[in-house]
Amino acid sequence: MKLTRLRVAELRRFREPFEISDFAPGLNVFAAPNESGKSTLVRAIRAAFFERHRSSGAEDLRPWGDSAAAPTVELDFTLGCSDYRLVKSFLQKKRCELVAGARRWEGAEAEDHLAELLGFEYALKGASGQKHWGIPGLLWVEQGTTQAIAEPVEHAAAHLQRALNASLGEVAATGGDEVLERVRALRRELLTATGRPTGALAEALRVADESAARVAETEAAVRRHAEQVDRLKRLRDEHEAETKEAPWTALRQQLAQAEAALAAAEGLQREHDAAAAALRQADGLAGLLRQQIADEARRQQELAARESTRAGTQRRHEAATGAEAAARQALATAESRFAAARAALVLARQEQTRAQLGRDLAAARQAADSAAAALERARAEATRAATLRREADALAVPQAELKTLRQQSQRLHELGIRQDAVATRLAFELQADAGVALDGAPLVGQGERRLTQAATLTLPGGTVTVVPGGEDLAALVREHARLADERAALLQRLGLASADEAEARAAAHALKSQEAESARQALALLAPQGLDTLEAERSRAQARHAEAEQALAALPPAPDTAPPAVAAAEAEATAAEQARADAARQAEARQRERATAEAEHQAAVREHQALAEALAAPERAEAQRRQPLALADAQAQQAAAQRGLDAVQARIAAARPDILRQDVERLRRSADEAERAHRARELEVARLAAELAAVGAQGLDEQLAGERAAAEHAARRRDELQRRADALELLLGKLESHRQALTRRLQAPLQKHLDHYASLLFPAGRLEVGDSLRPEVLARPGQRGEERGAFETLSFGAREQLGLVCRLAYADLLREAGRPTLVILDDALVHTDAERLERMKRIVFDAAQRHQLLVFSCHPAQWRDLGVPVRRL
């Protein structure tokens, strides 16, 4: 389809007719700034085709504010071999006319013919929408929608599909997809998406497995039961055989034999015991006799020993007697020495006492003398101290009164000074006998009087009374007088004439007191414990003297010769006493020894005598003579008993009673065990029979057969379902792969065109379309092999470019199918960068070799290099 002329009138901004009559068969570029009418032209073309002339959807074509307008579009175009003219008016003048040579269509008929030619539909009601636009909707790209390709493709799908089928000359399966979906649904009933059993198949598998498990279980039970039945049979047979055979009977017989043998052997033991007893008896007798003989010999030896003991004790007794006599002699000597030493010691001590008494007497006299002298001096000091004290006491002025006196004198002195200070001074200088008297006392010469009270001055011519002023003076005078009175009273009480005298007496008192103190101290030195003590001391000294004299007089008269010294006498006395004690102890010891020896000797004599008398008894001689004969008899008996015992022992050794005892035990146990085992087996048989009867009552075999039948049935169902699932899987696989192969085959022509353009845009790139003929995947070489990107995930720019590529490829496809392929691009590729735009321009130019392309743009510079004039509106 080629557009050759376009004329619009009363349409939006084109109130006046506007015409383009020189469309090129290939590329036509219209460039104009915004708002200059290029979109209006595109809209006019669309309206001419898509909007019914009666449609209210054309309202937007009306020029602004022109209610009387009849927007009109005229289009001349070539389609196939025919030239067409379409004239369409809207709104005020609704009209449509299509003329092709001699043929002419009017109104709706014209529009329907047009739709048939171009491959689109009309809206049943209202404005035409995308879904009605079919092929033109795909190839006429509105501003900014180049990338949105999915919907236009969907709306043109039937046309594209037809174009593809036409080009392939082959039919896809009629209703194939419906069958495919049915197969999928059937498969879903049995298998999950991942091919695992589900639904009835899973249930059948489970049931089959469970059935098989139950069968295996019951089979095992049946097998066990059969084995047990066999065992029961075996046990019963054994039991019966054994009951007949009764092996314990033979054992019991053997046991009886063994017991008899053992009894015999035990009889031998009794014989052995008797022989042993006889032997023991013989042994005892012989031993007794040998003992008696030995005893006799021992007694003789003892008698000899006693004799020798007796001799020994006699010797020891005699020696002890001699020693005792010597010791007594020594004791007598020591006692006489001791007596002499005692007498010498007494004398020596007497003389020593005398000498001592003499010395005591002299000392006592001297002590009595010195005590008497000290007493005398002390008495004199005491007298003097008492005198001085008395004198001092007489001079004493009481200390408190002396103090009061001193204070009074001081106060009086002070009062006198103050009185003097405030007293009225009466100074005078008179001639001798001037006849002036004061208070009667004449005043002469030069002097001064201080008046402290009214005074009368007698003058030769009269009297003058002077009264000193002020209260103070009077008070002072009164105070002075009071004090002077008090002092005078005090002095009088003390018997003193004046204060000075009081002071003198106080000083004399102090002096006397010192002397008295000094005398007292001397007394204290002479008689520290007082005079009475000193006097008692003197009396005691005199008494001691008297006693010493008395004692001396009581002493016996002194011997003629001087006795030895006390120390020497004492030493001698001590030594003599020691010697006497030693001698006494010696004498005593010797006496004891002698007594012991004597007792021993007497005992030895008695023992010897007793034994000798016993041995000398007459019947003993006979007995001694018989003993050896009896011994010989006894030994003969012994030998005989030994022989008898040996013989019995030899027989016992041959019979082995220990082994016989073991035999008895062994055979008894064996017989018991045989019977026990027999009884146990009997019980086991009964138990097993009961057990098997119980199991048998369950009807295991029947149960097993039933379970086997169920298992077989379950397996059959499982196999059937499995085969069905397998078949569905196979069928689905085959259908899908065939369908896919077919789709690929069908899409091959489209793919060819797509590859043609895509490789111009992306070298070695490839755009794959899906079932719905929409672009789905862009595959292009990347750094790591081929990269595949879903169309929807590509950038806006890339989608825009590929959107255009697809449309051009569809156009190629439609052209091959003989369909009209006018391509209109309104401001396409606005998001494409300079480099891609260059490539896109090559693509557009290439497409323009086969199709008429109307390119509207507001960027004239971009389209300057397409080899056609860029037209301005």
Add this chain to the structure above:
Amino acid sequence: MTTLIHTADWQIGRQYGGFEPEDAAALADARFAAVERIAHLAADEQADAVLVAGDVFDAQGVSARTIRRMFNAMAPFAGPWVLIPGNHDAALAEGVWRHALRLNVVPANVKLALEPGVVELPEARAAVLCAPLTQRHTYTDLTEPFDGWATPEGWLRLGLAHGAVQGLLAEDIDSANPIAPDRAERARLDYLALGDWHGAKRIGERCWYAGTPEQDRFKDNGAGQVLRVRIAGPGAVPEVEALPLGRHRWRTLERRLAVPSDVEALVAELAACGADEILQLTLTGTLDLAGRARLDEAIAAAEARVRALRCERGGLRLAPTAEDLAALHADGYLGEVLAELREADGPVEQEALALLAGLLAGREEAAA
């Protein structure tokens, strides 16, 4: 004239695993019914005794209820029954017979020969020499002692045993429980009643297998009968007649389908099957879609009618014809898949083909 009913291999308690549960239950029940019919037959025939030659029970471990039901089924005949255990119900130390004795359900007229020996039937003036199995398998001829056993003078001398007659039943060579082929003669028996072989079979003029009275497998060898044995007196040759008694007919149909008429023939055959039949279909060959639909319908109809039907069609290939495919309007990739599956042979592919064809046919139906 003495009349005996000889039967064996009742296999009471047998379960049928290869069938749908309800069919299996019916087949198990049929065995009791067979015993009941034997009892009625014996009563009708005024038989002197019924000899049951082993495998009365199918297994040792059957339920008490099963045991009771069996003895109940025997009630219609009040005359003497002589039963011996076979290999399935050998008189073990513990098993089904002891269970029955414990349950106290064995009537006085039923003689259980659980040990080798002679059972005397004074009213019939007959002695039955019994060789019961006391273990599952023996490798000695248990009938050998028959030769030496004495029986009352002038009485019939009858043998009752369970096992494989040596040399006659080719497939039983070297099998367990052997029985000498000339035992009847050697033991001077008037008649030797045998069990184990499931079909009625004559071994000699005095020696027969009775077979099972109710068929229980697809092997068709004369099962489903009992023997009526009439003996004029000791030494006389018995008259033996096999009387049909079984209810169910077990049949195996092995058919190769190649052309549509093969299918038609099979369909006709299936239509002719009765309610008591148990069918085992083994189909091979190829089928077009129409044939398959026809066959499916016929089988479904037969399944609803017969006692049980098992169909093995693993060897049957579904091969849609060009017309089939055209009728399915399978074009495009569906057609490709259909063609591909047609070429393949495996069972899964066959199933897939059937599925796809079914889906396409369903689609066609929906469209139509």
